[in-house]
Amino acid sequence: MDSARFFAASRVLIVAGKGGVGKSTMSATLARTAARAGMSTLLVRLTPGGPISRLFAAPELTGLEQTLHAGGGPSGDADVRGRLVTPDEALAEYLADHGLARITRRLMSTGAIDVVTTAAPGIRDLLVLGRVKAFEASRTADLIVLDAPAAGHAVAFLQSPTGLRGAVGAGPIATQADDVLEMLADPERCRVMLVTLAEETPVNEVIETAFALEDEIGVALGPVIVNGLVPVPEGLTDDFDAHVAASTAKISAAEIANLRDAAAFRLQWAARQNEQVARLSQSLPLAQLHTPYVFTTEPGPAELETLSNALSIGIDTLSEDDA
Amino acid sequence: MTSLATLLEQQTVIVCVGAGGVGKTTTAAALALEASRRGRRVCVVTIDPARRLSDAMGFDPDRAIGNEPQQIDVAVKGELWAVMLDTSTTFDGLIRTYAPNEEQAQNILTNDFFRNIADSMSGAHEYMAMEKLYELHNDERFDLVVVDTPPTSNAIDFLEAPDRITQFLDHRLYKILVTPNGGLARVVNFAAQGFLRTVARVVSASVVDDAIEFFAAFDGMEEGFRGRAVAVHDLLIAEDTAFVLVTVPRNDTVDDAAAFIETLAEADIAVDAIVVNRVHPSFGSDRLDGLDDGALAPFSTVLHDSQAVAAGQDTVLATLTNELPAGAVVKIPFLDTDVHDLDGLASLAQWLTPNGTP
Numbered sequence: 001m002d003s004a005r006f007f008a009a010s011r012v013l014i015v016a017g018k019g020g021v022g023k024s025t026m027s028a029t030l031a032r033t034a035a036r037a038g039m040s041t042l043l044v045r046l047t048p049g050g051p052i053s054r055l056f057a058a059p060e061l062t063g064l065e066q067t068l069h070a071g072g073g074p075s076g077d078a079d080v081r082g083r084l085v086t087p088d089e090a091l092a093e094y095l096a097d098h099g100l101a102r103i104t105r106r107l108m109s110t111g112a113i114d115v116v117t118t119a120a121p122g123i124r125d126l127l128v129l130g131r132v133k134a135f136e137a138s139r140t141a142d143l144i145v146l147d148a149p150a151a152g153h154a155v156a157f158l159q160s161p162t163g164l165r166g167a168v169g170a171g172p173i174a175t176q177a178d179d180v181l182e183m184l185a186d187p188e189r190c191r192v193m194l195v196t197l198a199e200e201t202p203v204n205e206v207i208e209t210a211f212a213l214e215d216e217i218g219v220a221l222g223p224v225i226v227n228g229l230v231p232v233p234e235g236l237t238d239d240f241d242a243h244v245a246a247s248t249a250k251i252s253a254a255e256i257a258n259l260r261d262a263a264a265f266r267l268q269w270a271a272r273q274n275e276q277v278a279r280l281s282q283s284l285p286l287a288q289l290h291t292p293y294v295f296t297t298e299p300g301p302a303e304l305e306t307l308s309n310a311l312s313i314g315i316d317t318l319s320e321d322d323a
Numbered sequence: 324m325t326s327l328a329t330l331l332e333q334q335t336v337i338v339c340v341g342a343g344g345v346g347k348t349t350t351a352a353a354l355a356l357e358a359s360r361r362g363r364r365v366c367v368v369t370i371d372p373a374r375r376l377s378d379a380m381g382f383d384p385d386r387a388i389g390n391e392p393q394q395i396d397v398a399v400k401g402e403l404w405a406v407m408l409d410t411s412t413t414f415d416g417l418i419r420t421y422a423p424n425e426e427q428a429q430n431i432l433t434n435d436f437f438r439n440i441a442d443s444m445s446g447a448h449e450y451m452a453m454e455k456l457y458e459l460h461n462d463e464r465f466d467l468v469v470v471d472t473p474p475t476s477n478a479i480d481f482l483e484a485p486d487r488i489t490q491f492l493d494h495r496l497y498k499i500l501v502t503p504n505g506g507l508a509r510v511v512n513f514a515a516q517g518f519l520r521t522v523a524r525v526v527s528a529s530v531v532d533d534a535i536e537f538f539a540a541f542d543g544m545e546e547g548f549r550g551r552a553v554a555v556h557d558l559l560i561a562e563d564t565a566f567v568l569v570t571v572p573r574n575d576t577v578d579d580a581a582a583f584i585e586t587l588a589e590a591d592i593a594v595d596a597i598v599v600n601r602v603h604p605s606f607g608s609d610r611l612d613g614l615d616d617g618a619l620a621p622f623s624t625v626l627h628d629s630q631a632v633a634a635g636q637d638t639v640l641a642t643l644t645n646e647l648p649a650g651a652v653v654k655i656p657f658l659d660t661d662v663h664d665l666d667g668l669a670s671l672a673q674w675l676t677p678n679g680t681p
Contacts, residue, residue, distance in 0.1 A: 019474050020344020020571065051575045095525065114491050119436060119534050120526040121443040150343050150474065156443075168527045233621035246618040254607065259619065262606040262626040295628040297635035298574045 001322075003037035006315045010191045011136050012144045012183070013222065016154035016213075017195030018205045022227040022291075024050040025299065026195045027147035028068075029291065029307040032056075033315070035071055035078045036308060039142035042135060043068065043082040046128060046149065052082060055304040063089055081141065085131045087124030091117070094127050098172050120168055122160030129161065129180045136189060148192075155212045158184065158192075158219060187220035195225045196280070198273035207283050223287040223322060225311075226277055230293045232270045236263055287322030289314035326650030327567070327596045328676040331358040334565040336460055336468050336558065338481075340587075341569035342579045343474025346600040346655075349662050349671065350569045351471040352405075356665075357672035358467050359403040366392050366404040366459050369471040370452045392459070397665055404465065406455065413451040414441035421547035427540060436530075436537040444491075446484035448473045453481055457555045479586050482559060485552035493545035565595040570643070572599055572636035577643055584643070597644055598675065601657035605633035653677070 007013075013030055017023040024045070031043040045052060045061050053060045056068040061084045071077035091113065095101065117123050135144050149157050161177035161184070168174050183189045192213055196206035206224060213219055235243075240260050251259075281288065291310045294303040330337060331354060339351040348369050355367035390409035397403055415432055422428035431437050441447060452470060459468045472481045523531045558564060566587065570580040584594050606629055644652040655674045662671055 018344055019342065020346075020576075049575070049579060054575065098525070115534055116522055116525055118439050118444050118491075119522070119530040121439045123526075124445075168530065171524065171527055173526060233624050235621040236625060240622065243618045243622060249619060251619075258607040259622045259626050262629045263622050265604060265606070265629070266625045295632050297572055297632060297639045 001315065001318050001320060003033060003312050003315050004039065006318065007034040007037055007039050007143050010188055010220070010222075011142070012132060012146065012190040014146045014148050014154075014158070014190065014192045014219075015195060016148040016192055016209065017150070017225075018202050018209075019150040021195050021197045021202050023150070023195045024052055024147050025055065025307070026193075026225050026227055026291070027145050028052050028055045028304060029311055030193065031080045031082075031143075031145045032069065032304055032308045033311045034143045034145070035069060035080045036075070036312065038076050038078050040071070040078040041080045041143045041145060042141035043080060043145045043147070044085055044132060044135070045082070045147045046085060046087070048084060050147075051299060052147070054298070054300055056080070056082070057301050058082070078142070085128055087128050088113075090127035090131050091124055094130065094176075120164055120173065122156070122163045123173065125157045125160035126164050126173070126177055126180060129158075129183075130176045133180050133183050136183065154192075154209060155216065158213065158217045162217070184217060184219045191220045191222040193222040193225060194286075195227055197228045198226050198276040198280070200276065203276050203280050203283075207280070210284055210286065221286055223289045223314075223318065224280070224284065225289045225291060226280065227291045228293045229273055229277075229290050230266060230269050232266065236266065238264075238267060240264075287318055289318075325595070325648075326676075327354075327598075327653055328357075328361075328650075330565045330567070330595055331467075331676065332361055332363070334467065334563050336456065336470070336561070336564040337567055338456075338559070338564065339469065339471050339567050339569055340481075340583060340594075341472075342576055342583075345569050345571045345576060346598075347474070347569045348471050349668070350567070350598050350600065350675075351469050353662070353668050353671040353675055354567065355405075355467075355469040356397070356399070356403055356668050357676055358469070359397075359399040359401040360672070362400040363466045364402040364404075364464060365467045365469060366406060366462075366465045367469045367471070368406045368408055368452065368455050368459065370408040370410075370448055370473045392462075392464070395665075401466075402464075406459070408448075408452055408455050410448050410451040411438075411441045413455055414447065417451075417454060417548075417551070418544075421544045421551075423543065427544075430540040431537065434533060434537045434540060436533040437541075440488075440491075440537075444488070446480060446487055449481040449484035450488050453485055453555045453559070454551070457551075457558055460558060479590055482556070482590055482592075485555050489545070489548045489552045492541055492548055560591055566592055567596045567598060568594045569598045569600060571601045572603075572640050574639050577639045581643055594647075596651040596653070597647060599640060599644075599652070599654045602636060602654040603629065603632040604656050605630065 015023055015027040015030065017026070027043060027045070028051070031041040034041045042065070043052065048060065052058075052068070058066065058068045061082050063084050063086065065081050065083040067079055068082045069077070069080040071079040132144060132146055135141070148154050161180040164173055165177040165181065168177075194206050194210055194213075196202045210221060210224070214221060237243075240263055244256060277288070277290075289311055291307050291314075294306060296303060325333075337351075337354060337358075339347050339354070341347045351369065352367055355365045359365045390406065390412045392404040392406050395403040395405055418431050418437075419428050422431065449472070452472060456468055456470045459465055568580055568583060570576055580597075587594060606626055608630075653675050655671065662668055
């Protein structure tokens with residue numbers, strides 16, 4: 001299936017995964033890939049920091065929308081824009097929208113906000129989702145990519161409207177919760193994409209999270225992104241000595257040892273990852289998209305392109321049912 | 324400033340800090356195991372909804388570690404115990420400790436507003452982790468308590484949360500809402516009524532009633548809570564408490580770690596050791612002149628990739644580790660530490676203290 005159709009399938013992608021698996025990097029990659037397919041994309045993050053600004057070689061995200069990647073030109077690229085939506089800001093904005101602007105400052109300064117958020121736990125999460133829903137409704141971009149909280153919290157985060165719906169009775173919060181629930185339940189408006197590494201614990205957690213999201217929230221799940229897969233170059237096999245014998249290069253014994261060790265490490269690494277990928281395929285009936293390990297400790301725009309290329313190729317090979 | 328091994332032998336508290344997903348939970352468990360091998364009676368505390376510690380210790384998933392210390396069946400010179408922090412139960416215990424009588428404790432424990440605080444108030448996990456640490460530190464069964472901290476965006480949440488929540492419980496808002504002589508809460512002044520109506524509009528009236536009921540029931544217990552928060556804070560800044568920062572060699576994570584160290588320093592806490600997980604091994608020089616002859620080209624590519632990462636790691640880590648003595652920085656190669664049982668934990672422990680168990 002081509003990327004344009006894949007990204008047009010729902011207007012919001014919520015990207016979730018355990019800490020350290022590259023969730024924010026994949027959020028950036030999804031946004032970049034959608035923009036390459038001609039869809040203007042808004043990337044939303046909930047906390048400051050993280051890798052996104054470096055991947056786009058852009059300033060840190062703030063509460064003001066900024067352009068991360070300018071589209072246009074012969075390539076047919078669309079824009080990627082990005083912004084922060086912090087829970088506190090979402091709450092303040094919500095209160096202002098409901099005619100409470102005058103007292104918001106007082107609520108904040110007396111610490112009464114803490115009382116409100118404790119009285120109605122999940123209200124911050126709900127209001128963040130409410131903001132995302134508002135972006136979706138206003139069609140500010142063709143696609144919204146939300147870099148969600150880490151895996152364990154992702155379930156609680158998406159459960160917030162259900163939880164609050166029961167607690168608060170009628171009123172503006174209940175309406176907000178209903179609107180968000182409607183969005184979460186509609187696969188044409190919203191899907192969750194889970195990210196994992198091909199390692200034991202992340203695979204366990206992604207399986208757990210996928211079932212929890214499906215059972216407890218009923219949100220549609222897109223393909224799982226398996227990130228950090230180490231490439232095995234063609235010709236890299238364990239019959240190293242035969243390669244050395246065939247080589248005309250003059251290399252020292254020490255260099256041969258280095259080559260041998262590096263290759264053995266790579267092959268072992270890839271083999272372990274393959275086992276985990278197979279286990280994931282068996283335990284979780286979702287299609288997979290694979291992205292490569294990038295050989296740098298300082299990922300930037302070049303790595304973002306590499307990852308985006310890999311994701312595009314993966315999407316191309318998805319069948320209609322997979323997506 | 325000393326080596327990690329010395330910390331394991333001498334300190335009474337080790338706090339593992341760092342961003343989410345860097346292997347903090349597993350590192351904490353391995354440190355605890357190694358200290359127990361060195362003859363100490365150790366308890367490790369984890370705060371983990373995903374039960375990673377239980378995984379790492381090779382526990383039967385049906386036999387989860389509980390909120391009370393459970394001894395791990397492992398042959399060591401000392402003892403190894405583990406606790407899976409249950410925020411809610413720990414908070415209940417604290418209420419029982421400070422409530423003047425069982426009736427008042429029950430009033431609080433059954434109040435919906437309190438249940439929200441204990442189950443999901445932001446900072447409650449951090450607060451209770453430190454509370455549990457304090458309890459175990461004062462438990463004569465243990466010489467050393469190793470605590471894993473919740474992954475947070477704010478470095479010193481665990482340090483500030485006790486104060487923040489104590490202040491919240493002692494809320495001045497409450498003082499203006501109810502009559503000074505306690506008893507049943509009565510809203511006294513007009514401004515307060517306006518405020519309550521506003522809050523009720525945002526949430527709902529019954530939720531506001533719960534909150535008022537809670538503050539009324541909590542009245543008089545603030546002193547005890549405040550005293551406890553001070554004691555916990557003192558424990559964290561004590562000489563016998565060590566902080567171990569866990570990170571991975573990638574620029575954004577290292578930046579977070581550097582900010583972490585700075586914030587801790589502002590609170591007069593020094594990081595005593597750094598554990599760098601997921602370190603890509605180095606395979607010597609990648610000077611490979613004349614290797615483009617085909618037969619060895621893929622091997623040359625792989626070596627080159629590896630060396631690029633290895634060199635990059637040293638650069639990203641330099642600013643972080645330069646401040647510490649060599650023995651206090653430990654690098655763990657990642658393929659050797661795919662930990663999912665006690666044996667895996669034991670080999671990780673060997674990496675943490677490379678000079679071997681005395």
